[in-house]
Amino acid sequence: MRKTMAMSVLLLAAAPATAQISDDVVKIGVLTDMSSLYADINGPGAVVATQMAIDDAGGTVAGKKIELVNADVQNKADVAATIAGRWYDSEKVDAILGAGGSASSISGSRVAADKKRIFFATDPASSDITGKLCNAYTVHWVYDTVALANGTGSAVVKSGGKTWYFLTADYAFGHALERDVSAIVTANGGTVLGSVRHPLNTSDFSSFLLQAQASKAQIIGLANAGGDTINAIKQASEFGIVKGGQKLAGLLVFVSDVHSLGLERTQGLQLTEAFYWDLNDSTRAFAKRFAAKMNGKMPTSIQAGFYSATKQYLRAIKALGTDDADKVMAKLKSSPADDEIFGKSVIRADGRKVHDMYLFEVKKPSESKGPYDYYKLLATIPGDQAFRPMDKGDCPLVAKK
Incomplete structure (x- = not known):
């Protein structure tokens, strides 16, 4: 009897791991x-x-x-x-x-x-x-928005972009991005002159861009993404904002956005990414x-x-x-x-x-060898410098030092 029980225990211990996959x-x-x-x-x-x-x-x-x-x-x-x-x-x-x-x-x-x-x-x-x-x-x-701020936001301020005005998507992402980039701007001696918030998936940026233009800020920070960033950059070009001396900072830009806009519009744009295909x-x-x-x-x-x-x-x-x-x-x-x-x-x-993050600059048309050959690497940002220290984020799972 004892031998049988012992064998049963051994068999159970050796049961295949597949038995632990739910459903x-x-x-x-x-x-x-x-x-x-x-x-x-x-x-x-x-x-x-x-x-x-x-x-x-x-x-x-x-x-x-x-x-x-x-x-x-x-x-x-x-x-x-x-x-x-x-x-x-x-x-x-x-x-x-x-x-x-x-x-x-x-x-x-x-x-x-x-x-x-x-x-x-x-x-x-x-x-x-x-x-x-x-x-x-x-x-x-x-x-995340801290890594974007520590990348693009920091680089733009250090290169001389001291006064900022934000075009911000009016929901959790835009609010967090504006907040985290603003903190980096002010920490590096810059000034935030103001911001305007636009609805998600906006087709007409004219009124928002006019407010940003009137601020006379050196940098117009685009705290949005995807189609909103594409539309904002296209319409800013139509308003002649960059030709007028102000610069756009795309705070969350993807390779698909650059592909949609083309290198003529995006050349020289700095952006922070976790990945680039090349x-x-x-x-x-x-x-x-x-x-x-x-x-x-x-x-x-x-x-x-x-x-x-x-x-x-x-x-x-x-x-x-x-x-x-x-x-x-x-x-x-x-x-x-x-x-x-x-x-x-x-x-x-x-x-x-x-993980590491990367600061890129969009190439000039003459520098690109073909479709999707869009970025040149400016800097690698070690992960522990890119992301917020764990004890600074108010996460209830983490004890503060």
Whole structure:
């Protein structure tokens, strides 16, 4: 009898790890902007990038199938909460990546915390996600408003741009970006003369640009992104703002934006990024595979982030033999990663993924060898200098020093 019991214990201890995969499937949800102003920087490309990571894993992990679902968040907080709740509860989604703008991402992150499920904030910028709004189930993956401020904001001030006026998207992301860049401007001896806030997805910037022009600030900081940044830069050109002596600072600019605007409009623009497709052999290899699936489009940093986050999530599950959210998060936070997309990185207790950031300048048309050959590297910003110190963000998970 004792021998039989001992054998049973040994068999249980040797049970395959596949038995610890919930519902016998690892289900990943991509919740992002599929049809609005941010669709070019995440959208369908985010789904493609996530599927690429799943395919790289062979479509299975720990002996179980990996499934992918996706939905359009419409950049609305209530839509994000509704879909995230349904996915986690009814559709048994194990991890969500997304979720569009900062407001909708914050909403999705809160649902993840409530459900004790994993949320990868691959899309948004607001540094509050790992600050006062942090939670134990969210990782902010690609970049944030502090890193953008420490990159572009700092560089522009140090090069002589001392007086600023902001055109700010009127929601969580724009507010955080204006706040964090303003702090850098004033810390470096500059002055913020004012700001004007515009609705998300604005087609007519004329009144906002006129206010910025009237401020006579040296720098007009564009605290917006995607289609809003593109429209603001196009209309600023029509108003002759740059010809009049003021400069634009694109505080969140993606390679897709530069492609849309063209080098004639964007040459000389400085920007901060976590990723550029032509940075090294690893980024080029991923980008060329991505472009083959996306009609020649090169990936943005956000789309690269979907690929990176999915790969590291699946690697953690494979190593652990379980998709248990608490165990996977502990694994992600305990193991520094040599990420082929973002380089050496670590995920802190507050959920901030820390890696190097890069300050680029957009090339002149004469310097570009062809489509998407747009950036020249000005500086590499070490991760511990780019991102906010962990004890300075008011994250309730982190004890202040």
